[in-house]
Structures are given as C-alpha cells and as structure tokens.
Amino acid sequence: MHYNKVHLIYFSPTHTSAKIAYAIAEGLETDTFFETDITHEAPEHIENIEEELTIIAVPVYGGRVAETAIERLQKFSAHNTPAVPVVVYGNRDYDDALKELCDTVAKLGFIPVAAGAFIGEHSYSRENMPIAAGRPDAADLQKATEFGKEIMKKVSSIQSLESISAVQVKGNFPYKQKGPSTPQAPVTDNSLCTLCEYCIDICPTHAISVRDGEMFSNPESCIKCCACVKDCPEGARTFDTPYTAMLHANFSARKEPELFIK
Ligand SMILES: Cc1cc2nc3c(=O)[nH]c(=O)nc-3n(C[C@H](O)[C@H](O)[C@H](O)COP(=O)(O)O)c2cc1C
Structure with missing residues (x-):
C-alpha cells in the first residue's frame, strides 16, 4: 500500500516526544503532512483519520502512558489506519507504556504496524543532577529517521491492511499499577x-x-x-522532588531506543 500523507499526533509538554515524532516523519518522506498537538487540549470534535499513516508519540509517566494523553487520544477514531505508537521515557524504563499505547490506539481503530520506545531528557533532570540531559540527541534523531524509512518500506510492502496483525511490543497486561502522584506542584x-x-x-x-x-x-x-x-x-x-537525586544516581547509564517493526 502506498501512503503519501502522514499525520503526527503528540502530547509533549517538554518537547522530546514531539522531536522524535518529527524525526520519524522525516524518514517517511511523504508529500503531505498534518499534525495534531494534543499537549494543551484535545480536539473539540472527534477527528477521523483514515488515509494517513499516523505517528502517535507520548511520554511515559510512572511506567504508563501519561494519563492526560490517554484521555485526549479518545477524541480520535480510525478505520484500519496504519499507526506507529511511540513512547518517550526519561532513561529509567518504559515498563508497560508502549503496550498500553498500542492497545489504546488499536481500540480507536488504528493498526500498529511498528512501534518504538525512545529516550528523552527526564522531566526531573536538573543542571546539577542530569538524567538523559539533551536527549533526544543527534544519534537518537538519526535512529528515528532511519526508523521512519524502515516503516515506509514495510507499509509499502503490505497488500491489504485487513490481513496484517498488530506489531508485538514489550510490556505486560495488566499494566503496571499507578503510584500516587506527588502532592506538591512547582x-x-x-x-x-x-x-x-x-x-x-x-x-x-x-x-x-x-x-x-x-x-x-x-x-x-x-x-x-x-x-x-x-x-x-x-x-x-x-x-x-527527591526523584531527581534517585534517578540521577540509578539511571544515568545511557539507554538506547528500542524499535519494533517485524
Ligand atoms: C510525572 C512523570 C513521571 C515520569 N515517569 C517516568 C518513568 O516511569 N520512566 C521514565 O524513564 N521516565 C519517566 N518520566 C520522564 C518522561 O517520560 C520524559 O522526560 C519524557 O521525555 C517527557 O516527554 P515530553 O518531553 O514529550 O514531555 C516521567 C516524567 C514525569 C513528569
């Protein structure tokens, strides 16, 4: 199948998920490009996506998809539309978030044809206690663009979307239990x-x-x-937050993106 339209949907308060989504889109090299940024609000009405290869990028919060993103994604519907669910996490772990995102978008009518977990600077990273500071970096973005090229190759070789099964990703169901939210705010x-x-x-x-x-x-x-x-x-x-020191001490060793496409 040939797709010459790509649609990016992202929830990205500190911009790392959006950067990865753009880099993947670059590799797809399609003629037409749409984007729906759900960081600040959900679309007012249900947005139906049918003819556009869709990249859906969100951050990992507590090993799950950020809850606000899950809520806002409910405003999309699709019908056998190929999608690439992507989670971006701060170098600790993405636990069950990628599986949760794949399951969520499948329920909306998308078919996850490929998926990825990328690393972004941790929201709690600070100058004196960095956690994945500056990521995604040039190497991450290059991987994302190469991934985009691979995705286009895969999608172009598909005869009929009805006949393909969703990509298998790492993660478990029931998903990781959510911990209590920190009571303080900035x-x-x-x-x-x-x-x-x-x-x-x-x-x-x-x-x-x-x-x-x-x-x-x-x-x-x-x-x-x-x-x-x-x-x-x-x-x-x-x-x-005390998490900053804990994450800096335990999760400073560089992790690499994990891609699922077979
Ligand atoms: C409330 C909260 C929980 C988070 N939980 C995790 C986590 O479980 N694992 C992890 O590696 N990073 C975690 N992070 C870090 C983000 O996933 C990471 O910084 C991501 O790049 C943010 O995406 P954005 O730049 O698109 O907003 C958390 C961040 C916040 C704010």
Missing part, C-alpha cells in the same frame, strides 16, 4: 518572576493562574510535567 521565585504569564499559556492542564499578584499552581490539576520549569524565560519556576 513553585515560583517571585524575585525572578516578571508575571509574563508564559507558564499559564504552556501548562498542558491549565493548572496555573495568578492569585494575589503571584503565580499559583493548583496541585490537583498539575501533572508535574515540568513544562513551566523548563520553559520559564526567567528560570523562576522550580520543582524539587
């Missing part, structure tokens, strides 16, 4: 904050507001993605 250093409100614009769950002349993060709706910490132009936002 805080603002008021001596640095200029109240530019950029953090309000980029927060994926609209958890930030101005309260009594200061930035306030609602810990209930904050998903701890650290978009506001990493992207604050003044470096005024911080999120201190």
